[in-house]
Amino acid sequence: MDQALNILVARLLAHRFIPRRDPLARRALIDESFREHLEHRLAECGLQLLENPYAEYIAIGLKPEMEDWVFGEGENWLSNNMGLPRDAIALLVVIWALIILPKRERQIARAASAGDTQSDMFGEQKPIAHGEEMAPGVPEDAIYADFGKKLGGKTRFSANLGQLAKLGFVVRRNKLIFEGPLLDLMIDYARLAPRIIEGALGEVLKLSGTRIAAAPEADGEEADEAVELGD
Incomplete structure (x- = not known):
């Protein structure tokens, strides 16, 4: 088991994410003992496993109690450890709201109609959508028309979009933006979702004709950061 754990942790650190269908990823999701050892190994380094039954990949991120130590406090607080400036973070949240929120609504509705409650704490070997859920691409020009000027103009918009693609948050094809491996895991x-849907961005998205999913019941704890941190 130790060798398998070492391999899985090393791969997650090196590649930042691995497909859910990978044999070691599947083992981490369905083997209770292996999962416990993995979580203990990651916790020793201040990390946690990032996965949800709707995502096609798994990844690792900082444990919440480590955020202050990594990012500092007050005026020295860093928004992320991926080198993303504030306008890139804003663009990331906009793209997440346009792609993930509508997709999640469809996934939840499909799971409910199938009577799939995902009661198993370790999830299934495959995400709920079983790989069939492919979020449609969002036109780059449309996002720029709605938000580009507020996000630094054409040059900054293009540079930030390229950075998000390089980090695995999005995939760009034929002037369309698609979900990348980390988009549904790192946020x-x-x-x-409640802060977007009930806040100003939710109003902007509704005005632009984008349908967004209903917010889950909040647990009362406000998030200071939108992006979970990888290695």
Whole structure:
């Protein structure tokens, strides 16, 4: 088991994410003992496993209690450890709201109609959508028309979009933006979705004709950051 754990942790650190269908990823999701050892190994380094039954990948991020130590406090607080400036973080949240929120609504509705409650704490070997859920691409030009000027103009918009693609948050094809491996993992849906839907961005998205999913019941704890941190 130790060798398998070492390999899995090393791969997650090196690649930042691995497919859910990978044999070691599947083992981490369905083997209770292996999962416990993995979580203990990661916790010793201040990390936690990032996965949800709707995502096609798994990844690792900082444990919440380590955020102050990594990012500092007050005026020295860093927004992330990926080198993303504030306008890139804003663009990331906009893209997440346009792609993940509508997709999640469809996934939840499909799971409910199938009577799939995902009661198993370790999840299934495959995400709820079983790989069939492919979020439609969002036109780059449309996002720029709505938000580009507020996000630094054409040059900054293009540079930030390229950075998000390089980090695995999005995939760009034929002037369309698609979900990348990390988009549904690095942002905490339960914490951010209510703030978007009930806040100013939700109003902007509604005005632009984008349908967004209903927010889950909030647990009362406000998130300071939108992006979970990788290695």
